[in-house]
Amino acid sequence: MATATKLPPAAGARPSGKSGPGRAKRKNLSAPLTAVLWVIVAIYALPLLWFLLSSFKPGSELFSYPLSMIPREWTFQGFVDAWERVDFARYFINTATVSLVTTVLTVFFSACTGYALAKYNNKGTRLFFVCILATTMLPTEVILNPTFSVIRDLGLYNSLAGIIVPSVLTATGVFMFRQFFLTVPDDLLHSARIDGASELAIFFRIMLPLSKPILFTLAIFSFQWRWNDYIWPLIVLNDPKWYTLQVALRSIVGAENIDWPVLLGASVISILPLVLVFAVFQKYVLNADVSAGLKD
C-alpha cells in the first residue's frame, strides 16, 4: 500500500489506453498470453475430461492398453451399477436432504446473527463476534473425538440430524451477512423505528428482503460445503443406510480391490447436482464480491 501511494496520482493524464505505446504492446502480447492461458486451461481440464470420458467406458476397456481418450464403446453400465447395486439412490437422497435442510437453516440463522452483529452494538454482540471469529481457528478436524462424544451424548449419533444441526453455524455465513448489513444505512433503521415498527418486523420486512444477493450467494456456497462434506458424516454416521455420497464413495475407493467402473460412475453422479446448481446460479458465484473469510 505504502509504495502504491507514493506514485503520482496521474488519473486523467491520458484517456485510458485508447492509443499510445500501451495499446500496441498489448496487441503484441495478446497471442502469447492467450496461448499461455489456454494451455493452463487444458491442464486444468485434462484430469476432469479423462475421468468423465473414462466413466463411459465398459469395464473391459478401462485397463486395456493402449488407452484411448475417447471410449471405443460407449456404455452407461457404470452409472446403472452404481445407482442400483451400491444403493446410490439412497445415499443421493440422504445427501440431498442434509444439504437442503442445512442450507436453509444456515442462511436464515446467519442472516439473523449477521444482522444483530451489524446493527446492535453492545457488549454482548461484540463478544459473540469474537467468539464466531474464534470458531475459524478451531476447525472440526481438531476436535474429532470430543465432538463425537457430544454428538453421542445428545443422542444425535447415527442420524441425519447429527450432521445437520452442528453445521448450521458457520463463521463465513455470519460474516457475509454482517458485512452486508454494515453497508445498509442506519437511517433506514431509525425511520422504521420512528414509524413504530418493532425490531423483529424491521428485520423480517425490510432488512431480510434487502439482502437477497447475499442470501443466494451463501445458499450456493453452503449447498456446496454440505454436499461435499466428508468429515461430519464420517464421524456421525455408522449405519450404511444413512450414508451420504462422500462417505459411500470413500468406502468404494478404500476397498481392497477397487471396483473402478462403479467408482467412476458413482463419482460422476455425485458431481452432477452441483454442476447443475452452478450452471443455473453461476453469476452468484463467479461475480460474488467474495471477501472476508469466504471459505469453510
Add this chain to the structure above:
Amino acid sequence: MANSTLSPAVRPEQPGSPAVRSKSQQRRRNRYVIAPLILVGVNVVLFLVFFVWPGALGLIYSFTDYRGVGKLNFIGLANFQKLFADSTFYAALTRTFLYTVLSVPLVYVSSLGIASLLVSKATRGRTAAKVIIFLPWLISPIVVGVIWKWMFGQDFGFVNFVITTLGGGPVPWSSNGNLALMVVIFASAWGGTAFNMLLFIAALKNIPEALLEAAELDGANAWQRFRHVILPGIAPTSFMVILLSTIHAMKEFAMIQALTNGGPGTENTLIVQYIYKTGFEQSKVGYASAASMVLMVVLLAIALIQLRFNKKKG
C-alpha cells in the same frame, strides 16, 4: 449490556417523571437487548454446544487415558510426554509441514497467475477459461482424490500410459513416498486454485487503472509494475489466501483418504489422519486429544505469526 453503548439516535428523551422514565427505559431495554438476543439465540446455543463443549472436553480428554467408554482417569501430562517421544507423531507432523510448505506456494502462484491472465485485457476467451478453471471448485475432496488416483495409477493411469508411450519407464507414483506426496500436492493445487483465483480477480480489479498507467508512463516495465503496484495493492488478499490455504493444508484429510490413504504404508499420513486413526480406529481418545491440542496450538501460532507479519508490512 450498558445503555451507553446503544445507538445515540434514540438516547435523547423528554425529561419526565422518574416513573415514566423507568418505564420507557424498560421498553428500550426490551427493544435493544431482547431483539438481538432472539436473533443471535440459536447460533449462541450452537456455538456453546458444538464449539465450547467439545473444545473443553478435548482439553480434559488430553489429560486422561480415556478410551471412549467408562470413567475419566486423569494421568496428568503423560499423554504429552509420550507424544513428544512418539516417532510416528513426529513423522506425521513433519510430513504435514512439508506438505503445507510445498502446496501453499503452488496454490498461491497458480491462483494469482491465472487471475492475472483472466484480468488482463490481452487474453481472449476469458469467460470460458474462467468457467473451466473454476469447475474443480464444485468437486468434493473425495472425488478430487479419486480423479487424481485415476490419472496417476501406477499400472493403469493416464500419466504412466503417456510416459511409456513416449518411451519412458512407468513412474512409481504410488509406491514411492515422495512421488505420492507430489501427486497429493498437484491434486490440492488443482482443487484449491478456483476459489483463491476468485479472491484474486476481485482484488486485481480493485487496483485503479490510472495507477498502472502512471507507472507505465514513468517507464516501469511489467515486472516492476507487478512488484511495486500490483503486489502491494493486493496485499490484504494475499495475506488472506496464504492464511486460509495454510490452515486448510494443515488439516488436509478427505482428499488424502481417497487418493493415497496416507500411503505408501504410513509414509504420507498427515496429522489429522493420525489423530483420526489413533482416536477412532485404535480408540485412544485421550492420546488423540493430546495430539489435537498440539495441532490447535500450531494453527494458532501460524495465525498469530501471519497476523504479526501482515501488520508489520502494512
